[in-house]
Amino acid sequence: xxxxCVSEAxxxxxxxxxxxxxxxxxxxxxxxxxxxxxxxxxxxxxxSEKLGVLRRPRGGGQLLHTPPQVVFSLVMKGGAxxxxxxxxxxxxxxxxxxxxxxxxxxxxxxxxxxxxxxxxTASSVGGFSQLLGVLLLEGDYDLMSRLNxxxxxxxxxxxxxxxxxVTSVENETGSIPxxxxxxxxxxxxxxxxxxxxxxxxxxxxxxxxxxxxxxxxLSSGSWLDQRSLDHPSxxxxxxxxxxxxxxSEAGLLEVSLRSSGNAVSEVGFSGSFTFYPEEKLGxxxxxxxxxxxxxxxxxxxxxxxxxxxxxxSPGFSPLDLAYAILKASFED
Numbered sequence: 594x595x596x597x598c599v600s601e602a603x604x605x606x607x608x609x610x611x612x613x614x615x616x617x618x619x620x621x622x623x624x625x626x627x628x629x630x631x632x633x634x635x636x637x638x639x640x641s642e643k644l645g646v647l648r649r650p651r652g653g654g655q656l657l658h659t660p661p662q663v664v665f666s667l668v669m670k671g672g673a674x675x676x677x678x679x680x681x682x683x684x685x686x687x688x689x690x691x692x693x694x695x696x697x698x699x700x701x702x703x704x705x706x707x708x709x710x711x712x713x714t715a716s717s718v719g720g721f722s723q724l725l726g727v728l729l730l731e732g733d734y735d736l737m738s739r740l741n742x743x744x745x746x747x748x749x750x751x752x753x754x755x756x757x758x759v760t761s762v763e764n765e766t767g768s769i770p771x772x773x774x775x776x777x778x779x780x781x782x783x784x785x786x787x788x789x790x791x792x793x794x795x796x797x798x799x800x801x802x803x804x805x806x807x808x809x810x811l812s813s814g815s816w817l818d819q820r821s822l823d824h825p826s827x828x829x830x831x832x833x834x835x836x837x838x839x840x841s842e843a844g845l846l847e848v849s850l851r852s853s854g855n856a857v858s859e860v861g862f863s864g865s866f867t868f869y870p871e872e873k874l875g876x877x878x879x880x881x882x883x884x885x886x887x888x889x890x891x892x893x894x895x896x897x898x899x900x901x902x903x904x905x906s907p908g909f910s911p912l913d914l915a916y917a918i919l920k921a922s923f924e925d
Contacts, residue, residue: 594647597624598811600666600725601650602796602804607721611669613783613791615776618658622646623740626653626714627871630820630828630847630863638740648817650807651725653714654844654865657740661731661769663776667783668723673715673869673905676722683783684711684728690778693765699842700867700908708760716869717905728779730769732761823875824861826851834859837920843867843908850921857884860918868906876902886922891915 596616603612622645625631631646639646658664667680684703688695688710695711698704703711713726737759738752763769784791796804810816821828827849838847844865851859860881868874877898884894895911898904906914 594622594645594811595808596664596666597647597649597725598804598808599796600668600723601807601811602800603666604668604716604718604721604723605807606797606800606803607668607670607719611667611784611787611789612794613665613667613780615663615665615779617663617772617776618660621657621659621736624649624656624658626655626865626867627651628820628863628868628874629655629865631817634743635740638743642736642739644740646817647811648819649714649725650811651714651716651723651871652844652865652867652869653725654712655740656712656727657733657737658727659731659733659736661763661772663728663730663772663779664726665728665776665779665783666723666725667787668721669787670721673717673722673724673907676717677713677715677724679787680724680726680783681711681713682786683779684726686782686786687728687775687778690782691762691766691770693762700844705760705765709758710760710762710765714867715907716867716871718870728775729759729761730772730775731763732759734759820861820863824849824859824878827859827861828863835921835924837917837924838864839909839913839917839920841908841913843906846909846913846917848914848917848921850918852886852922855886857881857886857918862914866906866909868904868909870902870904873902873904877904881918886919888915888919891918 600614624647669676685695693705695703695705702709711728713724715724734752734755737755738748742748742751827834835850846866847864849861860878880898892915895914
C-alpha cells in the first residue's frame with residue numbers, strides 16, 4: 594500500500610521531468626480500481642485468505658499483489674499514451690534481457706506467448722501522466738481462482754481459464770529473478786526509453802506532506818466503499834436497479850440505472866474501465882440526470898460533456914456509454 598501511495602503523491606505533486614517508482618510488496622494484498630465495486634462476497638473471500646484490500650486512486654481492474662512481483666510507476670510530463678509507451682518499452686527491454694519476447698496487447702497489458710505478464714493502467718492530470726503497472730515474476734493461480742470464484746466446484750475451471758490467460762517470468766523461464774535486481778534493470782530501461790538520465794531520489798518535504806494526505810484518504814473505510822456511498826440506491830446489494838455491462842480491450846464498464854418515465858433519474862458507472870480526470874465521473878453522472886433515454890439525446894449530452902470537460906475514457910466512447918445506458922433501460 595505504501596508504494597502505491599508514494600506513486601500517487603509523486604503524481605499529485607509532479608514537477609520533475611520524470612519520476613519512476615518500483616517496489617515489491619512485503620505481504621500479499623489486493624488492490625481494486627477507482628470505479629470497481631467491492632461486494633460482500635469478495636470481502637468474505639479476502640477475509641478468508643487474510644488479505645488486505647486497497648482502492649487505488651486511478652482506474653483499472655483488480656490486481657493481486659504478492660511478494661514475488663514488481664509494482665512500478667512512471668510519472669512524466671506528456672499525454673497518457675506517450676508516457677505509457679515510454680514505460681512499456683522499458684518493460685519490453687527487461688523481458689528481452691530475460692530471454693522473452695513481449696508485445697503490447699490492447700490498452701492494459703503486455704503479453705508473452707499470448708498470455709498476460711504485465712498489467713497496467715494510466716491516467717493524466719494537469720499536463721502530467723502516470724502509468725502504474727505490475728510485472729508478474731510468479732503466478733499464484735490457486736489464490737487467484739479462490740478470489741474470483743466463490744463456489745468451490747467452479748474453481749478448477751477458473752484456474753484453467755487463468756492459466757490460459759496469465760503467465761509469469763517463472764512460467765516462461767523456469768526461475769524467479771532477484772526482485773531488487775529486476776527493479777534496478779526496469780528503472781534503467783525506462784530511463785533509457787525516456788531519453789533521460791536517472792538518479793536515485795527521495796520525496797521532498799512537499800511530497801511527504803502530500804503522501805500523508807494520500808495515505809489517510811486511501812486507508813479510510815469510506816474510500817474503500819466510495820462507489821457504494823456515492824450511489825446507495827444503485828450499488829447497495831439490497832437494491833435491484835436496472836443494470837447492463839459492456840466489455841472492450843480496456844476493461845469492463847457496468848451501468849446501474851433508475852429511470853422515471855423516459856428519462857434518467859439516477860445513473861452510476863462502475864467496473865475496471867479507465868476514466869480521467871477521475872473526479873469528473875461523478876459530474877458526468879449528475880449531468881445525465883433528466884436526460885431523455887434516446888440514443889441521440891444521450892450521445893449528444895455525453896459528447897458535449899467530454900468536449901467541455903476534456904475527459905477521456907480509453908476504449909470506451911460516448912457512443913459506448915450511451916449504448917450501455919440504453920441497454921440497462923431495456924432490462925426488466
